[in-house]
Amino acid sequence: MTALAVAKLNFKTVKLSYFIFLAIIVLQLSSYLINDLLNTSKEGFSLSFGFYSYIIIIMSAMLIPARNFQKIMNLNVKKLYYMRGSFINYVVFSLIISLFTLLCYLYLDKLIPVSNNGLVANPFGVFGWSNNGVLVAFIRQFVFMLMVALIFHTLTTIQGTWYGWLTNFMIVAVISVFTPIASLRKVLVSIFDTLIFTPNAVIHIVSCLGVSAVVYGLCVLAVSRKRI
Numbered sequence: 001m002t003a004l005a006v007a008k009l010n011f012k013t014v015k016l017s018y019f020i021f022l023a024i025i026v027l028q029l030s031s032y033l034i035n036d037l038l039n040t041s042k043e044g045f046s047l048s049f050g051f052y053s054y055i056i057i058i059m060s061a062m063l064i065p066a067r068n069f070q071k072i073m074n075l076n077v078k079k080l081y082y083m084r085g086s087f088i089n090y091v092v093f094s095l096i097i098s099l100f101t102l103l104c105y106l107y108l109d110k111l112i113p114v115s116n117n118g119l120v121a122n123p124f125g126v127f128g129w130s131n132n133g134v135l136v137a138f139i140r141q142f143v144f145m146l147m148v149a150l151i152f153h154t155l156t157t158i159q160g161t162w163y164g165w166l167t168n169f170m171i172v173a174v175i176s177v178f179t180p181i182a183s184l185r186k187v188l189v190s191i192f193d194t195l196i197f198t199p200n201a202v203i204h205i206v207s208c209l210g211v212s213a214v215v216y217g218l219c220v221l222a223v224s225r226k227r228i
Contacts, residue, residue: 006085
């Protein structure tokens, strides 16, 4: 089985993420319709459907290593092909979600009923990515979603191992220690600013790609050590 075949299998076995996304969209549209029929006042704030689409890639990044790894290994697939196939999944998901978010930003968000001074929160605007133009915003979202997917995939992969427990402990420790101390909290804020909010698109894109490369390499190492 090739990496492309692994990717196709993964797409088919993460249908739960598609269903949850569609269910949320249907519920939200139903809410808008009911409010319109009852002639209730429009809300001043609403989330863009672009944000809801994040559910697909985050859930898939957890479902693939949690549910598919063992199944794929039982098909005598090389671990490297499994990783390459999963990477293809996340590239495609990131591309589609970024295109969908762009569509929401340009057109669909304007159809969401909010009050005159209301706000439809789209990732492009919330994170400040649209300040560099929609094309750059699309690229920034793409690299960001790819990074997020690889992080969730790796964290899920290492669960149940000693280094997985160590990673969990370190994450909790960093949050617990850094958050209360102002000087250390600034370090966390600067990291999030660099990976999400920085107005410098080049720094953001390079940082996300750099983190993605490191995380992917660590995940390949973890998978190579993982018992079948």
